[in-house]
Amino acid sequence: MNDTILHDERIAKMTFASVYPHYVTKVEKKGRTIDELHKVIQWLTGFDQKALQKLIDEKATFEQFFQEATLNQNAHLITGVICGYRIEEIKNPLTQKTRYLDKLVDELAKGRKMDKILRTI
Template identity: 60%
Template sequence: MDNARVFKMSFAGVYPHYITKAEKKGRTKEEVDTIICWLTGYSQKKLQDQIDKKISLENFFAEAPQIHPNVSKITGVICGYRVEEIEDTLMQKIRYMDKLIDELAKGKAMEKILRQ
């Protein structure tokens, strides 16, 4: 799948998959929201507004209040790529989010996921 197609995908379309993945492993929607808000700087209300507007992933990250300063501490492989080596900054942010949700589903403690 080419990047442009991914960037145009609706965040509201991807979000339920994150929740399903987490809930299958005994985690919660609230934990998913905490992770996304931590990464992007959105408040819970603003996150819900973005979902309701069916905004694209590209605009979701473009409008994010602030990407967390500890984002550089997110390392590892997701979808066959090392997140810290992805050159396209938007794709890297999307993969950071994927990686954090993956860590949640694998049972990692929230303190470690949020790089505290």
């Protein structure tokens, strides 16, 4: 088993609830709001705040999280490097979706304009 398979399995089993506080901290440290974070998450997944809280309370894994999500049709426009991986080259669909979310949170924290983050034209 190679490192990529282990990495993909680790992401699949990680809970959204364990990562969400880090997203909040990251964006708030950079002067962004939880509402903006929720807007970004909702754009990608379709989850409103109530649905997010349910997934957090249930300690849903990223595998469960993205099984329930309705991925935005423009998610494929999310490109670039995050955590050392070029998003558009990631082969595992779940890992790619998770990195989409990481990239959006990163862009929010870096002060990118919301219309650019949400890939509106």
